[in-house]
Amino acid sequence: MKYLMEKKNHCMHSFERLVRKMSMQIKDPREQDIFCSLLTRKDGMQELVEKYGLSAKELASMYERSVEEIMDDWDAMAQERQELQAIRVRYRNCRSLLSKRNIDRTPVRVVVPFKExxxxxxxxxxxxxxxxxxxxxxxxxxxxxxxxxxxxxxxxxxxxxxxxxxxxxxxxxxxxxxxxxxxxxxxxxxxxxxxxxxxxxxxxx
CATH class of the missing domain: 1.10.150.20 (5' to 3' exonuclease, C-terminal subdomain)
Incomplete structure (x- = not known):
């Protein structure tokens, strides 16, 4: 039982760190706090309504906007990561082609045959x-x-x-x-x- 509780606490700690990292994509500090508080259950909706002087509808709208902002940034980062992977593969391909064994040297030019x-x-x-x-x-x-x-x-x-x-x-x-x-x-x-x-x-x- 003690082991399960320790595992649960460790998982919750990891989840909270993940949520905090995700929230860094949110520009508005209030929306960032609302997003973290609701996901980690640090504060309930009523506490946040009172803390920021918002209606429940306004709070829900801000939370929804925060989620969409994170998803948009996440998609952009995934696309950039794919492009970076492609650049790395292309770089290693070029490095392989430019090895001494693959270069045809002439007095005029260097020819490296490849088809990208x-x-x-x-x-x-x-x-x-x-x-x-x-x-x-x-x-x-x-x-x-x-x-x-x-x-x-x-x-x-x-x-x-x-x-x-x-x-x-x-x-x-x-x-x-x-x-x-x-x-x-x-x-x-x-x-x-x-x-x-x-x-x-x-x-x-």
Whole structure:
């Protein structure tokens, strides 16, 4: 019982912190206080009506306006986050293309052949997925990190460039670990075969 009460108090504390962070999107201090108080039940409607000299209808209207303001800002932030993810993937693609091996040097110009394409939002999220959340064993994760492979995008870029079985040649991985890793990626629907992945088209090497 004591453990459940501690968990409940911890969850309430976390919820209150979340509400306070959300309320920072509200410009009007009164509306900010009303939003926090009603959601966390710090004050009831009657207390807030008396505190600010408002009618119940005015209070409800201010609360509704606050919620809409937060939702609008939330949507804008989500859109900006997606655009930032796309920029990061594009940057890593360009960095891969600009490696010495991929540049054709001539006395006159530098040619970097590539074809850029937009990346759907759901694929952006997949490419940005940390490998640690894909049920890959900690030992394999540690070995991959030695080669700066942290995200699904990093792993797929290596595979697209070198072939899947090349992972077995990395220090400390071996063929069995390579097969275990492939099983995870296939089970998650990330790779159709060792040579085929629907995300390859968004990765430049």
């Amino acid at each position: 394409r937009g990346i759907p939002v759901e694929y952006l999220k997949m490419l940005s997925t940390p490998l640690a959340v894909l049920e890959i064993t900690p030992r394999i994760l540690r070995r991959l990190r030695e080669y700066n492979i942290y995200l699904l995008e990093d792993l797929l870029r290596f595979v697209k460039k070198n072939g899947f079985n090349a992972l077995a040649k990395l220090h400390g991985i071996g063929m069995k670990s390579c097969e275990d890793l492939y099983s995870v990626l296939k089970r998650k629907g990330i790779m159709e075969s060792k040579d085929n992945c629907h995300l390859f088209q968004y990765i430049w090497v």
